[in-house]
Amino acid sequence: MITLYRAFLVLLALVAGLMMPEALGLPKDSQYTIGPGFLPLIMLGAIIVCCAILLLLDLKDKTNASVKKESIPKMLLYILATALLIFCMEHVGIVLSVAVYIFSVIFFVERHPVFTAAKVSIITSALIYAIFHVWLKVPMTICNFF
């Protein structure tokens, strides 16, 4: 029977298998010492072996792990919002994106009052700007358009 855990292990082994040709193509030794492909090859092999053993162990004693169905939409919203934040940080401007992100998540996802969302968003963005840009001199735009 396919479970989330088993699917994860198969996926890991598959990724390791897909990376294997590159490791095989690298030199394994160079004169007196190991080459750049020596350890990656061993480690990728070890991933596949470990996944296989864990799969076998799981057949004996099943791991029960599931995602709470009622939490999936909220989690997806968080992940999508964060992905959008990273995209906007690059293309719109860091501070503005962070402010809008915090406001949107608190107001639309967490369903807090608009005033609370605005207050937290402005204070946090200002603090982030003050600490990272003003004090730590991290290059940080408020908005890329002006």
Place this chain on the structure above:
Amino acid sequence: MLEILLDFWGGCLQMMTPYNLLIILLGSLVGTVVGALPGLGPSAGLALMIPMTFTMNPTAGLALLMGVYMGTMFGGRITSILINTPGDAPAIVTCMDGYPLMCQGRGGFALGISAISSFMGGFFGIAVLIFMAPTIADLVISFGAPEYFMLLLLGLCTIALLAGDSVMKAMLMTVIGFIIGLVGCDFVSGYTRFCYAPELLEGIDFVVVIMGMYGIGEVLHNVEHNVHLELGKPNFKLREYFPNRKELKEVSLPMLRGSLIGTVIGILPAAGGTIATFLAYAGEKKLAKDPDRFGKGAPEGLAAPEAANNASVGGALVPLITMGIPGSGGTAILLGVFIMFGMRPGPLLMVESGDIVWAMIAGLFIANIFLLISNLLMIPVFVNAIRIVEKHLSVLVLALCCVGAYALNYSFFNVWLMLIFGLFGYVTKKFKLPTGPLILSVVLASSLESYFRQSLMLSKGSYMIFVTRPVSLVILLIILGTAVFSVVNNQIKKKKKAAEKAAK
């Protein structure tokens, strides 16, 4: 001995001016804040404060930097305990038992016990630095690549064999971490490994992995389970941060063992606080009568690694002062500062600039005391700051992690990578795969490979070098002993469980 004490006293007298004391206090506070910020560690803290030392005399400049260095070590634990987001690698272990204590409403106690442990560890490390630096330097100078390789392997094996319930799961995470650590350009051969994007040429920064797996992964877990932190009473009293006599007795030996491990590991170049904290934690778990408490808020699991982390500061200064060899990013910056102040790092440093070096050690000692007091007094500030934002903690941690990952090297690629590791962290948490071994192997992979290469070069390709050198052989035997212990221990546990089931 008396001469050493007199020299140290001379250093203390130099530091006992109001200006120098104020400088140390300022440095300590700045270091605490920088250490608490995700993504920023001792190197960042020291680098930030160097421009301020340009106009200072060497004594005041080094006093400021010592305050910052020690402060970052103290600060790293704060976010680990409060929001399960370690600022840098050594603080990872603090999450394991610090955050569960926070979830139980004992965040103030966790901060208190960790501050006391950090102080004790720092004190131990400085004492060793003062009294044993020359002796230890002579011993460590004989260490070569095989010994360092075995030492790093010991760190990896210990955590893989003793972390979590399943050795196989820990092994899997270790090898995954190794692959992540090997991504990038191999600077010896010039070949690239698994560089699927040009940004990966320089490798994957372990801080990105830490912030993703612990920060984002934890937030997603909390969102799924609708977790709310139990922050305890709003106005708790000072005595609640302090362990009582019984608790203090319980953690005193772990503190001492952690301090010893931290100092010894700190002395070894490239090992540093990270491996020390993991070894201290694994050691305590191994020695504990009831290891099942670890990971659920065991004070010993918090005290030993914290002591080890701060003890490694004193240890790391031993090779820097006696041989001019920096063992970490932080001490490498200090080496640059020595040169900037016209000092000549190396065996002659103590002869030519002894007064400044002793003042620096005294500054570290004073900073340790300031930090204990300030960190204990500021516990309500830390916990109440979290109380104010508790309802919005998830989104704030996510935003802070994103900005922190960007601030590492001003690259948005890092932020995307952090999000991917966040999803991976959430999945590993779901399947109870231990993250500690993964992080440690990401941190150690390149050093381990490099020492392995150097060892084989030394022996012209013979693997016998690891058993023909006494120190390397001893460490190898310890590794084998740990493996045997782990296997036997697991078998005993299984038999016990089977017997309990049968009895029911």
